[in-house]
């Protein structure tokens with residue numbers, strides 16, 4: 001989505017743009033697949049950034065596509081379910097009220113927590129839109145001053161892991177667990193800012209009315225081609241060409257070379273620099289940073305077509321975060337019988353995603369890429385009988401765990417598909433199948449769309465801590481502005 005955004009905005013400005021995509025369809029993680037009358041999204045539960053002024057809304061407007069897509073505003077972004085709790089996150093305030101009813105002794109702390117979420121969110125909005133690389137020296141100084149004066153909460157919580165934040169506010173360990181297992185799949189090591197912002201965003205969640213994730217990716221592809229840009233599918237880039245320290249084009253898998261003034265990589269950061277560019281063009285410290293920085297977890301995704309009426313059972317399509325216990329080590333561990341499970345039912349939001357009378361259910365667990373010796377793949381990396389048996393057995397355990405909240409699920413399955421972290425990696429080339437680029441740890445480096453190589457830019461979730469489709473789109477916008485700024489100054493000096 002980062003590359004499509006950048007490409008369409010540059011094409012709109014009259015640049016000649018080619019998007020090379022290795023897969024058979026555009027979108028990367030923001031894609032859907034269809035099987036036996038069911039449609040399933042891959043890396044997509046819900047969207048932020050669709051409100052006026054948000055990255056998605058703004059880009060769609062600028063590309064003249066606003067009339068071509070409708071978004072459904074979700075009544076509740078998430079539902080947190082555990083042995084002793086069932087909380088609908090209709091809004092931050094609503095969730096706060098519900099928590100107060102269940103934990104009256106913590107009322108004051110809950111109010112304080114909700115206040116801090118809101119205040120942080122107000123600080124963070126302008127920060128996320130700011131692009132220091134596009135600022136003059138004086139603007140940068142002004143930006144730093146504003147940050148120091150007007151963002152006290154960001155400074156307070158930025159270096160704090162979310163695990164410490166919850167216990168700072170609450171005494172009841174159950175409440176800590178509930179608040180640390182909401183709509184994000186990262187364990188309590190992520191920065192508190194990310195957790196607070198995510199909760200604050202909870203009344204701003206959207207889903208495309210028709211066509212799921214693929215509808216959004218197809219729309220951005222249309223934005224590209226409508227403005228004269230091209231997309232080449234099934235086209236893998238093998239190398240970024242460098243001459244005199246500058247990016248001068250790409251070499252494709254078939255050895256065909258394409259020269260260009262600028263290259264924007266939306267591929268995984270490790271692949272971009274370590275394989276496509278090559279470490280010989282980079283400083284050792286930069287290369288070390290790429291190898292040593294922590295990645296976001298990957299996902300194990302079970303996609304089910306079921307012949308049951310989920311609406312009648314009280315489900316409404318809100319993303320469910322299901323915790324089978326109250327032990328954080330188990331919830332974020334890799335035992336499928338005890339881990340936290342995200343449950344999506346997107347056919348309740350867009351009924352065309354399942355045949356009449358049926359529904360889709362997807363179960364998502366953040367299981368590691370190296371689980372059971374890389375999912376018991378063969379020594380040569382192929383996926384054989386043992387791999388298949390292991391993924392089936394893990395899927396069965398997740399389904400059994402979820403039976404407690406969707407009784408009868410097992411016997412109503414008419415279709416099932418299983419994706420492991422190896423699948424996510426294979427289809428998108430994200431290192432270890434990382435679901436959102438670099439891990440948003442408290443000390444994580446803020447990364448830019450500008451790279452150490454002249455005329456090479458980066459877009460996508462590897463440039464925004466914590467990823468998401470909206471941030472990938474924002475990064476594509478930033479990269480496009482940087483290219484335009486450079487190309488204008490190049491033309492004026494020429």
Ligand SMILES: Cc1cc2nc3c(=O)[nH]c(=O)nc-3n(C[C@H](O)[C@H](O)[C@H](O)COP(=O)(O)OP(=O)(O)OC[C@H]3O[C@@H](n4cnc5c(N)ncnc54)[C@H](O)[C@@H]3O)c2cc1C
Nearest residue numbers: 001002022028029043045046237267435460461467468469
């Ligand atoms: C299971 C899961 C759930 C998620 N849930 C949400 C959610 O609810 N909301 C949300 O906003 N975000 C969610 N995310 C995160 C979100 O999907 C991503 O952060 C975002 O889509 C990333 O977009 P991107 O453009 O940065 O990169 P990607 O989607 O990774 O796209 C990279 C593209 O580059 C292509 N490529 C890579 N290498 C090459 C090469 N050498 N040559 C040619 N093409 C290449 C790939 O095929 C791919 O199409 C989720 C992710 C996962 C995995």
